[in-house]
Amino acid sequence: MKILTGNDLKTGDVTWWTGSDWSRHVEDAVDVGENFEAILHQEEASRRVNVPYAIEAEMTDDGPRPAHIKDRVRALGPTVRPDLTLKPADPEAGNWVI
Amino acid sequence: MGDISMYQYDKYDQQMVDTRVAEFRDQVERRLAGELTEDQFKPLRLMNGLYLQLHAYMLRVAIPYGTLNSKQMRMLGHIARKYDRDYGHFTTRQNIQYNWIKLEDAPDILANLASVEMHAIQTSGNCIRNISSDQYAGAAADEIADPRPWAEILRQWSSFHPEFSYLPRKFKIAVIASDEDRAAMRLHDIGIQLVHKDGELGAKFFVGGGMGRTPMIAPEIRDFVPADELISYAEACLRVYNRYGRRDNKYKARIKILVHELGKEEYTRQVEEEFAHMKTLGLNPPVEELARITEYFADPAFDKDASDDLDLSDPDFNLWVDQNTVAHKQPGYAIATISLKPKSGIPGDASSAQIDLMADLAEQYSFDEMRVTHSQNIVLPHVKKSDLYALWQKLDEAGLAPANLDLITDSIACPGLDYCSLANARSIPLAQKISERFADLGRQRELGELKLKISGCINACGHHHAGHIGILGVDRKGTENYQLLLGGSAAEDTSLAKITGPGFDEDGVIDAIETVTDLYLKERQEDERFIDTYRRVGMAAFKEAIYG
């Protein structure tokens, strides 16, 4: 599947395209198929996202899992600071990245 | 002059940074309002140290030539607490980086910085970056002069430089003033060493060093530039680069490639020609300006009767003194390094609380002054020996007293894949695991001086080319893989490390490091350091030990 990601223009937060909006959580990302150029263009132009791009991901039981480790780090947060990730209470969260 | 022995802004300097804040505030507003595209805004934010990184915006704040006072340090802590997530990362180029900045807060942060005579100007972008220097400047027993006034002259000249703000690539300058090089001077685009000639103080220029994907050691191109021609000479070096540096390929755009392709002689010839012309243009501040700046760096009010006696009966303190303090030019004083490399820690990271504490300790014990080092530690430059024990106790309580300066666990590590969008692999976890594997201080000391440097990609922010042992993270079919390098040095015996062979996974590379250090212990003669043994024995023996 293909999903869209970028950063929030104001806060810089990593965000994922939900089909109608941008979410902080990769679990909310939807498959955009091949027709994403228009979405990227429109969302960037309306400043709802900064430098968005499409990435490959795989659908798993836990939701979409980005194909590249870099986007998994983006989705979770720094593996060396679990307390600052989106899942501070889950000590195993880092394993999902690697 | 005040009682702080470092440069202080006058109304002009203050006005420049204040105006910059206003300018950037306006640019941010235009970006948020959609009047600037990201393409147009990016170079503007980069000129103010603002990147877009893996998790958020990242702000890089300059600590010019690594010197700062307690008030400034506290402001860095305040920014970490209020605008970031309670910590900052000290980098190899005497900057501090914040990883979780909001674009909308950036102008306020810059205003906060300006209120304590700090800024983030030109900490990124294809311009002249923060001028770095020897962290022991003004305190070292072996320096011929304090290099910082020269660095300050260069800071002012390079700030808002209209001709050199859209160079082919970033441009880094370092200034030192002793034969021992503690600032990786020859791995900079321009390295300057202050020297005497016929009793006059001047600058020896090295041009065209750098790391990145094609590391090079800067050749000397002029043995002496007098103080009152410093700026025209630097202008000449930069102009030749701005005109002829490659712009067709980002990876060949640094000045090192130009110097390499033209040859040192031809580059020097062009610089000399330009210099002859530049000298006629009145670009140089008069010597009175250097004198004015130098006055600010006058020695603090040392106690002339301070004693050199030290009670070393506490063994842990003894170890720390032995490892983390060095000779001061003033009898009765020492230079103390606070290691930001605790076991399992993140090299260079400090919490707001630690930042505040370091500020307090500097105020109490070091004439209000601190330095940031290129190996990501903090220095208290002027500590009375009789205060060392009290200082050490307070550091120890806060986890800031690892006695590992220059030992294998005092590693440099770039942010790597945990923070950096260019990374191929994580760097920090490696540094952490190495610090655990080699946790025993006796073992570390047995290995002696050993510079371990880790980068998460070929850009070499973690100086892996210059490590006695270097590690380079690469991407092997989507998994993290690490190459091992041996034989680099960023000191006065500058050399570039070589790759041992095929890469390893995380545990594999740490095993390989152990193999290498074991071989060193076996082969070393007398008091050879790791690097000395490596140079004597050669790569082949080490390769054989690692790969069989």
Add this chain to the structure above:
Amino acid sequence: MVEAIRFRDDNVHEEPAVSLDAFLDQSNATAVRIEAGEDARLLLPLLDRLALIEIDFPVFGDGRGYSAAQILREAGYKGELRASGDVLVDQIAYMRRCGFDAFAPDAPIDAKVMKKALDLYDEVYQGTTDSRAPIWKLRHG
């Protein structure tokens, strides 16, 4: 093409600018255009024939034109020095400092934003051909 912005009192030079090669070849042209990467120094012997020199910025990040402009002004060129191409408002202040006194940007520039940018900094750190006194000079009279 957007209307040129000028900081000169003389009349707009009407003659079209020729390429550097054409100019050096023979011509009696009084206006020349140099591309980024062309050597402005080739014009130095011929400056008094020129009323307009246009320097192109293919992308705003290509800073060679700043040095070209400085070189021409350092040699005493007094005619119009025009920056053309990818000239953006946030670079104009530096261009002015390097001696440009006319701008032919690809995209229009908001006059108000430009004025604000140009008026922003009261002082400067370095001497350039715009002959503003650098701060060190103000400090030492």
